[in-house]
Amino acid sequence: MRDDYPVPDYVPMAATGLTDAERWPLLTDGGRVMLDRLRNHPHAPHYNHACGDRLTAASLGRLKSYKDTLQDGYHGWTSTQEPPWVDELIERVYSTVPRYRRRSRPARLTEVPTIGRHDLLSQADQHVPDDADLSDLIIYNTSGSRGAAARVPMSAEFSALDLPVIEHVLAGFGVVFSGGPSQVSLVNVYSQPVAYQFASVMSYLDGAGLVKINLHPDGWTRPEDRVSFLDDLAPEVYTGNPISLSALAELPLKHQPKAVLSGAMTLSDTVRRRLAERFRCPVVDLYGITESGLIAWRDHDVHRIVPRRLYVEILDEAGRRCEPGVAGEITVTCGENPMLPLLRYRTGDHAALDWRYGPVLVGLDGRAPVVFRGADGVTVNSIEVTHILSPLGLVAWQLHQGSDGALSLSVHETGAPDPDTIATALTSLMGNLPLKVTLENLARDAKPQRYTSDLT
Amino acid sequence: MISLSRLTRRLAETPADFLSPETSVPAVVSDLLMTIGGPGLDERSAMPFESSERNWLRIVLVSCWLLADEELIARAEPKRVLHYLTEVLLPLADLVDAPLFVSDPDRREELARLALRSLDLLPEGESRAQAADRLATVDTVRRYEVLQAAKAAEERAAAVRKAMEEQRAKEAAARYSQV
Numbered sequence A: 001m002r003d004d005y006p007v008p009d010y011v012p013m014a015a016t017g018l019t020d021a022e023r024w025p026l027l028t029d030g031g032r033v034m035l036d037r038l039r040n041h042p043h044a045p046h047y048n049h050a051c052g053d054r055l056t057a058a059s060l061g062r063l064k065s066y067k068d069t070l071q072d073g074y075h076g077w078t079s080t081q082e083p084p085w086v087d088e089l090i091e092r093v094y095s096t097v098p099r100y101r102r103r104s105r106p107a108r109l110t111e112v113p114t115i116g117r118h119d120l121l122s123q124a125d126q127h128v129p130d131d132a133d134l135s136d137l138i139i140y141n142t143s144g145s146r147g148a149a150a151r152v153p154m155s156a157e158f159s160a161l162d163l164p165v166i167e168h169v170l171a172g173f174g175v176v177f178s179g180g181p182s183q184v185s186l187v188n189v190y191s192q193p194v195a196y197q198f199a200s201v202m203s204y205l206d207g208a209g210l211v212k213i214n215l216h217p218d219g220w221t222r223p224e225d226r227v228s229f230l231d232d233l234a235p236e237v238y239t240g241n242p243i244s245l246s247a248l249a250e251l252p253l254k255h256q257p258k259a260v261l262s263g264a265m266t267l268s269d270t271v272r273r274r275l276a277e278r279f280r281c282p283v284v285d286l287y288g289i290t291e292s293g294l295i296a297w298r299d300h301d302v303h304r305i306v307p308r309r310l311y312v313e314i315l316d317e318a319g320r321r322c323e324p325g326v327a328g329e330i331t332v333t334c335g336e337n338p339m340l341p342l343l344r345y346r347t348g349d350h351a352a353l354d355w356r357y358g359p360v361l362v363g364l365d366g367r368a369p370v371v372f373r374g375a376d377g378v379t380v381n382s383i384e385v386t387h388i389l390s391p392l393g394l395v396a397w398q399l400h401q402g403s404d405g406a407l408s409l410s411v412h413e414t415g416a417p418d419p420d421t422i423a424t425a426l427t428s429l430m431g432n433l434p435l436k437v438t439l440e441n442l443a444r445d446a447k448p449q450r451y452t453s454d455l456t
Numbered sequence B: 001m002i003s004l005s006r007l008t009r010r011l012a013e014t015p016a017d018f019l020s021p022e023t024s025v026p027a028v029v030s031d032l033l034m035t036i037g038g039p040g041l042d043e044r045s046a047m048p049f050e051s052s053e054r055n056w057l058r059i060v061l062v063s064c065w066l067l068a069d070e071e072l073i074a075r076a077e078p079k080r081v082l083h084y085l086t087e088v089l090l091p092l093a094d095l096v097d098a099p100l101f102v103s104d105p106d107r108r109e110e111l112a113r114l115a116l117r118s119l120d121l122l123p124e125g126e127s128r129a130q131a132a133d134r135l136a137t138v139d140t141v142r143r144y145e146v147l148q149a150a151k152a153a154e155e156r157a158a159a160v161r162k163a164m165e166e167q168r169a170k171e172a173a174a175r176y177s178q179v
Helices: A027-038 A055-071 A086-096 A116-120 A157-160 A162-171 A226-231 A241-252 A269-279 A383-392 A418-428 B004-012 B025-035 B045-048 B053-066 B072-077 B076-094 B105-118 B128-138 B140-165 B165-169
Strands: A137-141 A149-153 A184-190 A197-200 A209-216 A237-240 A258-261 A283-289 A293-299 A302-305 A310-315 A328-334 A340-353 A361-366 A371-373 A379-381 A396-401 A407-412 A433-438 A449-454
Touching: A027 A086, A027 A197, A027 A209, A055 A157, A055 A162, A086 A310, A086 A340, A116 A340, A137 A157, A137 B140, A149 A157, A149 A328, A149 A361, A149 B140, A162 A237, A162 A258, A162 A293, A184 A226, A184 A241, A197 A310, A197 B053, A209 A226, A237 A241, A241 A258, A241 A269, A258 A269, A283 A340, A293 A328, A293 A361, A371 A396, A379 A383, A379 B045, A383 A418, A396 A433, A407 A418, A418 A433, A433 A449, B004 B053, B004 B105, B025 B045, B025 B053, B025 B076, B053 B072, B053 B076, B053 B105, B076 B140, B105 B128, B140 B165
Parallel strands: A184 A209, A184 A237, A237 A258, A258 A283, A396 A449, A407 A433
Antiparallel strands: A137 A149, A197 A209, A283 A293, A293 A302, A302 A361, A310 A328, A328 A340, A340 A361, A371 A379, A396 A407
16 A cells, blocks of 8 residues: 555545444354455455445345335336426425425426535535434545545445345346355455455345455555455456456456446446456446436446436436437436435436336446556556545546646636645656646536546 | 504503512403403413413513503404413513513514414504514514524534544445446
8 A cells, every 4th residue: 555645534444433243233144254254365455444234124124125126117207207206305305404494395396406416515414304314324435536526425225225226237137146145246346546445245145245346456465366366256246447347357367257337437338348258248337326326227329227216307508308319417316315315416427318118318428537648658547536636625627638748737726725735646646747737717617528638 | 454553652651560570460361351342261261370470471461451452452352362362472471571572662563463463453554464574573483483493403414414424424334336
């Protein structure tokens, strides 16, 4: 681990606060054996965090029945009809969410004002309902790939909603988890200078193992441990992002997973095909946001919307609904995160809505990664830049690399630290390149293109 | 239509007897009820007015003086009067000292407006909406409720912020996909 990396949250084990009994209320003897195996594995990474599923019997029961709901595949809405639960959600939000409480309740969803990411997350505490049980509250720090890094409140049960959704998506590709305490079912792969690494088990999959790892060699005793560890674990499924999965594909792994799931940024067809050939299994692009969970998965040329209690509108810049087939901003209404119910939340991502045996997103324009060239020719992915600039509390920025390699960074002036601090952080990642940092008002551009390069 | 200024002037001129602890409240209330054509208090209905809520009893006396205004007497109904003296004035007694309803112009206006609303009468020159609006600007109980709600909201917000900062929240729970 690099000592000079300016991300204080990653000090090993600094963010832990629970006992194992609190991490896994439903831990079985088998699950304990799996956990010990993962923790004491001779090739294990340098774990710097501990994290359980925190699921109780009641929440596990609800998640299992949620799986049946998903299987029914009923969205409950069409291009002309909102889902039946929308009125109740509006009522609930306007009567229990501090941010909305003093406003009069609109009669229809279309009259509810939309809310953007910065607006919501800069005062997330004002969005936690009055009747939410704060002992269930957990905080997830977003990477800040779509704006300033932010803290998203949620519950452990909501976090685990991913599992039935992933099961539902994988079933469409003929993939079924075996689970059980002798099986590692998921390895969540990152590849960046620092990231949390931890071993866990999932009561939802009967005590199956889960590991979150960072492929960066600094996180391991020997670089070759990565292959020994992963081949020994033989996980059923890998999850990651296009950058981390590409790094995974470079390793001389022998194990073949049942499926690979990619998220967090746009997965190009080229990368998807390359990964599918490498791992000889389905590679599925997932689309979601931390605030509301998984929204859609790639099915041929579209992203199919998950049949959750989640409603998607596509809005134009003026906030009017776009006709089916017309691209606009993906806007989500969803009450499933008990700590952050969302009414018309503008995601910042763009697509058109269409119908192919259910609602689909067409032409999803997520967050495309950009590759920069650091000093001495090393490649630096935009997510790493995001990672190093986010802790500085910048609201927005635009980084451009010219054809001569010189960097120019424009930072939104509000709340920005002095340019020297920013320059030092960026130089620690990119090395000594010509760099110009300016403070500007970036709010003029509704969706500033964060990363651009003349070299790619 | 009743002249509000006449009522507030009447309150300003409340005789000292109506603020005196020596005055028999059940007797005054009973007299008022009979003056407006109802039965007086009997042993049972007099009981609340023998309570030990001294401030409330003093406000009841001031209000009886107010309601003894000629025009009000002509239009008041005993049931409404009793409701006013008990349900409306009791919460007020926790918040305002009785003499202020005589000495303070805003409190005089508040008491007069509350009486008119209770008797289903409007101040001269005001629509129902205007009357409700103006009462809201001097309504002590309502302002207290708003303040209480604001205080509760502040306390909850502080609890939420604290929960968000706690180590058990920061440890979070495992996530299974990247979004």
